[in-house]
Amino acid sequence: MTVATPEDPSALSPEQARGLFREGLSVPTSGWSGGWTQANLLAVPREHAYDVLLFAQRNPRSCPVLDVTEPGEVRSAIFGGDLRTDLPGYRVYVDGEPADEVRDVREVWREDLVAFLIGCSFTFEAALLEAGVAVRHVEAGSNVPMYRTDRACRPAGGLSGPLVVSMRPVPAEQVADAVRVTSRYPAVHGAPLHVGDPAALGIADLGAPDFGDPVEVRDGEVPLFWACGVTPQAAVMASRPPFAIGHAPGMMAITDARDSDHLIP
């Protein structure tokens, strides 16, 4: 089925956006449903749920937990849709290998799965735009670039792996604005954890992201790096639990929570 990308996806309600994905649309969600919180998804069997929740507690910058479902449930307190069909794309992991990237996970869903919804930096992009800070990958209509770093997360039980970051280039004179605006959203990764030289994070080539698409970094711009909710999926890849389902990077769960719910005064 072919579903066209709407002209102004930022104006869609979460329910409308989820409906388009359920009908078959598969695109990154950056810029969609302005003002509504987007979330990373990781679903694991109940027996591995403690490790994921503890990993999140120990790595709060990259894994701010917004909600956790009861085993087998397909909706959550902040996600009125169906977690198996209402994201634009999924990755199914078997023994840590991304076996399949699919539009729908009803076939592989299990009754013992616990789903974690984890804050996403797309949430603060509307606030950046409002403050006059352009977001390159939104302008380009591409996915945000994400990189594995050389920083290890604090392990939890069987889960360990590298910190993953997203990158947005910002003109030098707006770096302070970008820090100020995003630091008010600690539940969705907050302030950048690194400003400037990618090598300091062990990133060799900004042009070759591990997830998402590369973006241009122009003269006079500084790359800003935020902790990224793909981090738990990188831990799944590194630690190889038997089964897990994640969102496809950049293709988030659009929730019924407002961005302003995560704003601190």
Add this chain to the structure above:
Amino acid sequence: MTVATPEDPSALSPEQARGLFREGLSVPTSGWSGGWTQANLLAVPREHAYDVLLFAQRNPRSCPVLDVTEPGEVRSAIFGGDLRTDLPGYRVYVDGEPADEVRDVREVWREDLVAFLIGCSFTFEAALLEAGVAVRHVEAGSNVPMYRTDRACRPAGGLSGPLVVSMRPVPAEQVADAVRVTSRYPAVHGAPLHVGDPAALGIADLGAPDFGDPVEVRDGEVPLFWACGVTPQAAVMASRPPFAIGHAPGMMAITDARDSDHLIP
């Protein structure tokens, strides 16, 4: 063994304070080790740890998790002492009944216990004092009054129970200051969740706290209520898991983390 309360407990380092408790001193820790973070303790068998961690995630105002130990470990990343001996008092729960209040839990410690250190409002009391807001129970040298409310926490697995609050009376003209100061410490309960009439929380008599000691509320003062880290222990009492160890109310774990670690800008 009799160990005297030192003249100025606020000047003690966490290590010094823990040493006195280990030697037998058993007193509330409000006002101790100024600038160092105090924490509530709840230790449960590994098989119940997920419920506790999820309960905390779902009730972040009352249960801000500062650290979680590996099963059987007696120290944590933020607590260099021995969790079995270095708090001034403990409650041992069997089937949800506080079977025993003791100074030391080495006899009943188990290899499968996971300890949760949960933020405590004593942490922001130094900041209140610095802002010129007196803290009545510190002046009185008594324990903070704590009350079960008629508000139910969001349950998690087998754990459910009422929200517990601590109360501090504040002169009407300083209520705004108290709110402003404490809201900067979201990891240790943050701003009051209720200002004024205790009946609105289902508290019938301020003079009869469920935990701790009553304090005087003077003319012109308003009672301020903060979410309290005794909440998970109230859930243990309500939900009756087979075994748990908590701190004795008001007798906290004095950690090696600084209060300023929990301060937001």
